[in-house]
Amino acid sequence: MSCFVKSPTSQICGVGLRSPHLEIFLEKKYKNLWLEIHPENYFSDGGKSLDSLYKLRQHYPISFHCLGFSLGSCQPVNLNYAKKIKDLANALQPFLISDHMSWSGLDGVFTHDLLPIPYTSASLKNFINNINQTQNLLGRQILIENPSSYLSFPESNMPEWQFLSKASKQSGCGVLLDVNNIFVSSKNHNFDPYQYLNNVADLDVQEIHLAGHHINTEENISVYIDDHGSVVSKEVWKLFVKSLKQFPKANPLVEWDTNIPTVEVLLKEQKKAQKLVLQA
Template sequence: MKTFNDQSSHGSIAPARPKSLPSLKAGVGLKPEHYRAILDQHPAVGFFEIHAENYMGDGGPPHRYLTAIREMYPISIHGVGLSIGSSGPLSEAHLLRLKVLIERYEPAMFSEHLAWSTHPSGYLNDLLPIPYTKEALRRVVEHIDTAQAFLGRRLLLENPSTYVQFAESSYSEPDFINEIVRRTGCGLLLDVNNIYVSANNHGFDPYAYVDQINHLAVGEIHLAGHTRELDTDGSPLLIDTHDRYVDDAVWSLYAHAIRSIGGVSTMIEWDANIPDLPVLLAESDLANAVSLAATG
């Protein structure tokens, strides 16, 4: 597969804000539990985001509902299975399924995680961290170039939530991500909850992280809930569970991000213990209010 651009890992791409979803109306994740209510009620939400892997079949009710909802709202496609950080090559079969899905629904954005989930003997149903080394950087850049070339569009890369750090890392996470952007021209999906979770788990300043990231590259923001637990030595441990309301501390960090970056398309993630649709819509309304206050 050819690379996305001739400069790829040997030059730099001038930063530019990715084409945006609505920035004045936040979006929510599209869940089967809400299909009928969305079509009946036409809620005032900015967009819906789907997980790519849930729609890789050829047909059936999910595609019938998504087709109808796509006629009413913009959508964003978020991948969780491409394994951008894996040591081996990207799966051409998975890339082909993504391409078919993207061409079918023409999403405003497509995003993937800075993580890995595949190895030679199989697939792990998790998003695992990578060391921030020169070798890992080269591999991630190569994979993003491959994906962008094959899909024919810019990818947004999401910062991870992490629970361990690698002793051999030679970059900070913001520097590592910024260098990926510089080499590939990809955009960023800034997950504010992931920043807060990782900052708590590793003891860094989440506000400094937001300040260090390439603001021009941010095309979408994610917000979600997390769970507070204790690790084996009794220290606080946050888990990115996507199963509850956005924490007050994350709302504060989001306001800082909006003041720093400007108005950016924002999406509420809620992937477990799915609430009724009005609960999700209230969270998206709160995101709108926080964003408006931060930029007003």
């Protein structure tokens, strides 16, 4: 019988687990919390970090937020990568597995970045094929996260929300809705973020991400950057409240990936989110 804790309810807000905090979470054993990991950081066959992760799993539910399926690539999913994810998932039993609406590798070369894809019928077909292949390889549903966007392709013939909707409905995958990404993209491309939420209201949203961003201004041109390096902005908190009303069963999570703060600061943001969840 597994000694791992059960999946959280949608009323519990999680945080992204980053290596500086791993031992602290293991020592403190916080209640009413779940953790999301980048599984690629634990692909080794042993070591202190992986051992600590197994111990953490006895006290916290865990989800996987993957970076390497490269679902938007024109090539099939990397079978070796998929096997590593599946083996780790079998060992740790994450309650959710997600990846991004982007591509990150070609011909065996990994870019270490999440690159945009054009929103065309051809790229949609390819994207759906890769989602289907991934779900078949893993033997389970995955979630797809909407990206933060800084450029658009002239070839695109549908808006992002429509591409996401078609991909989810035609593949049967779920959705990880990142409200900070929606806000950042809305500023960079001049659209209404609340209308975006309305347009995806019928999707199977199972997780909601919160994070901070910054504004880079040069020559009077401002670009919003999704850097996950600060507290959540007031505008994104408002979008989060709206998303909670639309998707009350989704699992919310706070991310913080750059300028990583103390655990206390991270959990302060988590508690803000938790309070809004309980009020929704």
